[in-house]
Amino acid sequence: MKYLILRRLSQFSIIFLYFGANAWGWKILQGNLSSSKIFETIPMSDPYAILQIFFAGSVVAVDALIGGLVALAFYVIIGGRAFCSWVCPINIVTETASYVRGKLNIQKYQEGRVIITRNSRYYILVTSLVLSSIFGVAAFEFLSPISIVTRGLIFGLGVGVATLVLIFLFDLFVLKDGWCGHFCPLGGFYSLIGRFSLIRVKHNAETCTACMKCKEVCPEKDVLFMVSKESLSVNMGECTLCGRCIDVCGDNSMKFHIRDYLKKESK
Amino acid sequence: MEESRRKFLTQSLQTLGLCSASGLIWGAFLDEAKSDPLILRPPAALSEDEFLKKCIRCGLCVEACPYETLKLAAPGDKKPLGMPFFEPRKIPCYMCEDIPCVPVCPTGALDEKSVTTNGELDINLSRMGVAVVDEKSCIAFWGIQCDACYRACPIMDVAIKLEYKKNERTGKHAFLMPVVDSDFCTGCGLCERACVTKKAAIYVLPRSVALGEVDSSYVKGWDKSDEARVSEAKKKIETTEISKQKPVDYLNDGGL
Numbered sequence: 001m002k003y004l005i006l007r008r009l010s011q012f013s014i015i016f017l018y019f020g021a022n023a024w025g026w027k028i029l030q031g032n033l034s035s036s037k038i039f040e041t042i043p044m045s046d047p048y049a050i051l052q053i054f055f056a057g058s059v060v061a062v063d064a065l066i067g068g069l070v071a072l073a074f075y076v077i078i079g080g081r082a083f084c085s086w087v088c089p090i091n092i093v094t095e096t097a098s099y100v101r102g103k104l105n106i107q108k109y110q111e112g113r114v115i116i117t118r119n120s121r122y123y124i125l126v127t128s129l130v131l132s133s134i135f136g137v138a139a140f141e142f143l144s145p146i147s148i149v150t151r152g153l154i155f156g157l158g159v160g161v162a163t164l165v166l167i168f169l170f171d172l173f174v175l176k177d178g179w180c181g182h183f184c185p186l187g188g189f190y191s192l193i194g195r196f197s198l199i200r201v202k203h204n205a206e207t208c209t210a211c212m213k214c215k216e217v218c219p220e221k222d223v224l225f226m227v228s229k230e231s232l233s234v235n236m237g238e239c240t241l242c243g244r245c246i247d248v249c250g251d252n253s254m255k256f257h258i259r260d261y262l263k264k265e266s267k
Numbered sequence: 268m269e270e271s272r273r274k275f276l277t278q279s280l281q282t283l284g285l286c287s288a289s290g291l292i293w294g295a296f297l298d299e300a301k302s303d304p305l306i307l308r309p310p311a312a313l314s315e316d317e318f319l320k321k322c323i324r325c326g327l328c329v330e331a332c333p334y335e336t337l338k339l340a341a342p343g344d345k346k347p348l349g350m351p352f353f354e355p356r357k358i359p360c361y362m363c364e365d366i367p368c369v370p371v372c373p374t375g376a377l378d379e380k381s382v383t384t385n386g387e388l389d390i391n392l393s394r395m396g397v398a399v400v401d402e403k404s405c406i407a408f409w410g411i412q413c414d415a416c417y418r419a420c421p422i423m424d425v426a427i428k429l430e431y432k433k434n435e436r437t438g439k440h441a442f443l444m445p446v447v448d449s450d451f452c453t454g455c456g457l458c459e460r461a462c463v464t465k466k467a468a469i470y471v472l473p474r475s476v477a478l479g480e481v482d483s484s485y486v487k488g489w490d491k492s493d494e495a496r497v498s499e500a501k502k503k504i505e506t507t508e509i510s511k512q513k514p515v516d517y518l519n520d521g522g523l
Contacts, residue, residue: 022330034349035325035373043373049323053374058320061375127286127293135297137319142300142348143293147324151339151349155326158341 003243010086018154033087033150034141035064043067044074048189052138055129072193080194084180084187085242089153090146093164094180097171098219107176118181118222118238121188128185140185177219180240191237199241200259201234203227208253214245233259303346304476307353307454309337310360310393311369311382315475321376324349328368328377334361337368353395355456355471362390362421362455391422396454396471397478398427398447405468407444410434416445416469419461426451427458445469449478 017029018036030037035045045067050060060068075083085091101107124140131139141147145163152160171178180187203226210228218224223236224245246254301319309328312318328351329337336358340346353360366388369377382392398416402408420427427445434440445458447469456471487493 022326025330030330031325031327031373035323035327037327037371037373045323045325045373053320053323056320058317060321060323061373063373064323064375067373123282123286124289127290131290131294131297135294135301136316137297137301137347138323139293139297141324142297147349148342151324151326152341155329155339156341159343160341163342 001247003247007086007242008092011089011092014087015089015150015153018150022154032147032154034147035067042070044071046186047072047193048186049138049141051189052128052132052140055132056136056138057133075190076193076196077198078194079197079199079239079241080190080192080237081187081240082194082199083190084184085240088146088186089149090167090184091180093149093168094171094177095219097168098177101172101176104172106173116175116178116182118220120182121185121191124183125185125188144186145179146184146186181219187240193237195235195237198259200257201239201241201243201245201254202257203230203232203234204253204255205229205231207251209251211250213248213250214254217244217248219244227253233257235259301347305473306346307355307396307456307471307473309351309353309368309377310366310390310395310453311377311379312395313376313378315473318350318376319347321374322350323374323376325373326351327371327373331367331371333363333367334358336360353456355459356467359456359460360395360453361457362393362453364388364390366390366393391451391453393453393455394474396456397449397452397474398454398456398458398469398471399477400445400447401468401470402444404464404466405445406464408442410436410440410442412443413463414443414445415461415463416458419457421455421457422451422453426453449474 014029017026018032020026021028021030027040028038030040033046034049035043037043043063043066045060045064047068050064050068053060059065128140145167148160148163149157152158167179171180175182203224205226205228208228212227214227215221215224219242220236220238220240223234223239226232226234241256243256246256304315306315308315308318309332313321324339326339329339336353337351338344338353339349339351342348346352366382369379369382369388372379379388382388382390384392400408405413407413414429417423417427417429425448427447430442430444430446432442432444434442454471454474459467459470462469483496486497
C-alpha cells in the first residue's frame with residue numbers, strides 16, 4: 001500500500017496546487033499539465049504537446065521550449081512513465097476501473113474476446129503527428145482526456161465528466177487497462193523517452209517464490225517477463241514505476257533501484 | 268520463411284488500414300472541432316489559424332486575468348477545446364494597462380510584441396475584435412437619448428463617436444448616434460456589456476468576420492500615404508486606334 005498511498009498523494013497534491021493557483025492565486029504551481037510555472041520561475045511544458053505543435057507547423061516561444069526541455073530531461077532521467085502513475089489524474093480512474101474489474105471477476109468471463117495490441121499507443125502517436133501536420137492543430141490535444149480532466153479539475157469540468165465515465169466504463173467492461181495500457185499516446189511517448197532512465201524496479205529471482213502476485217497487479221505485464229526466472233532490472237519503457245509489484249510482493253523480490261550503467265550485469 | 272513474410276506484410280497492412288480509418292474519423296472531428304469563426308480571443312492573440320496552432324491550453328492567461336473575463340473552453344462550450352476565449356456580454360475585457368494575461372503566455376500564442384510600442388505595453392493596440400451596431404435595435408437611432416456604449420468605451424470619442432443628425436420627425440430634436448471607428452476599436456466589449464437593450468444592439472465580432480477588404484487597385488488619391496502605394500507605378504496608356512474609315516462607308520460596305 002505504501003507506494004499506492006504515495007502516488008495518490010503526489011497526484012492529488014499536484015492537482016490541488018494547480019487548483020489553488022487558479023482559485024486563490026497561489027504561486028507554487030500555476031497552469032496545468034500542458035504547461036506550467038513553478039514558483040513563477042521554472043517553466044515545465046508537455047513535450048508531446050510541443051511536438052504536435054511543431055508538426056502543426058509552428059514553433060513555440062522560448063518559455064515553452066525551455067519548459068519542454070525541463071520536462072523531457074526530468075522524465076528521461078527519472079523514468080518516462082512515472083508521469084502516468086505519479087502525476088496523471090486519469091490513472092486514478094483507470095486503476096479504480098481495474099480494481100472493480102478484478103472484484104467483479106469480469107476478466108474471467110471475457111477471456112480472449114478483445115484482442116488489441118498494446119502497440120496501438122505508438123500507432124496512435126504517429127497518427128496524431130500526421131493529423132497535426134494535415135490540420136494545422138495539435139491533434140491529440142483536441143480529445144486528450146488527460147488535458148480535459150486536469151483542465152476540468154482546475155478550471156471547471158463541464159460535461160467533461162463524461163470523459164471520465166467513458167474511460168471508466170471502457171476499462172471496466174471492454175478492455176482491461178484499455179486506455180492507459182493500450183491507447184494513450186502520451187503514455188506511449190513517455191514509454192519511448194523513458195527507455196534509458198535511471199530509476200527502475202529490480203527483480204530478485206533468488207528470493208522469489210513465484211506466487212505471481214506482481215504479474216496479477218501489474219498494468220503492463222509484459223515488462224515483468226523475468227519474474228521467477230532471472231534476476232533482472234525491469235528496463236522496458238512501458239513500466240510506469242507505479243510500485244504496485246513492490247507493494248504486493250511478500251518475498252521482498254521487488255524493489256526500486258538506480259540503474260548503474262557502469263556495472264555490466266544490471267543491464 | 269514465405270509464411271512469416273506474408274504474415275508480416277498482412278499485419279503491417281492491417282495496422283496501416285486501422286490507422287487510416289481512425290485517422291479519417293479523428294480528422295473529421297478535428298476539422299469541425301477547430302473552427303469557430305465567431306470566437307473572441309484574449310488581447311494580442313495571433314490570427315485564429317496561428318493561434319490554434321500555438322496555444323498549448325495551459326490557462327496561464329486565464330489565471331492572470333483579474334476580472335475572470337477569460338475562460339478555457341470546456342467540453343460543451345462548443346468551442347475549440349481548452350483554449351481561452353471571452354464573452355463580452357457576460358464579462359468584457361477591462362483593458363488592464365499592464366495586460367497581465369499576455370506576458371505569461373509560454374508559447375507566444377499571445378504575442379507581446381503586437382501590443383508594445385517603444386518597449387511599453389499599450390492595451391489600446393490590441394485587436395480582439397470590432398464592435399458593430401445594429402441600427403434597427405439601437406434606441407439612439409430611434410431618437411431616444413442613450414449614450415451608454417459611448418460612455419463605456421475606454422477610448423471614448425475615438426473608437427466610438429456620437430454622430431448628430433436632425434430628427435425630422437419631431438423637427439426640434441437630434442439623433443445622437445453611436446458610430447464605431449474600426450481603426451481604433453479594440454473589441455474589448457465594454458460597449459456590448461453596457462448596452463441597455465434586451466439583446467445588445469452593439470456587439471463585438473472578430474475582425475476577420477466583421478470587416479471587409481478592399482482590392483489593392485483602389486487608391487485613396489487624397490490620402491498621401493495611400494497615394495504613395497502607387498508612386499512607383501509605371502504609367503501604361505492603352506489606346507485603341509480610331510478607324511480611318513468613314514462611318515457611312517463602314518455601314519454600307521456590306522460587312523454588316
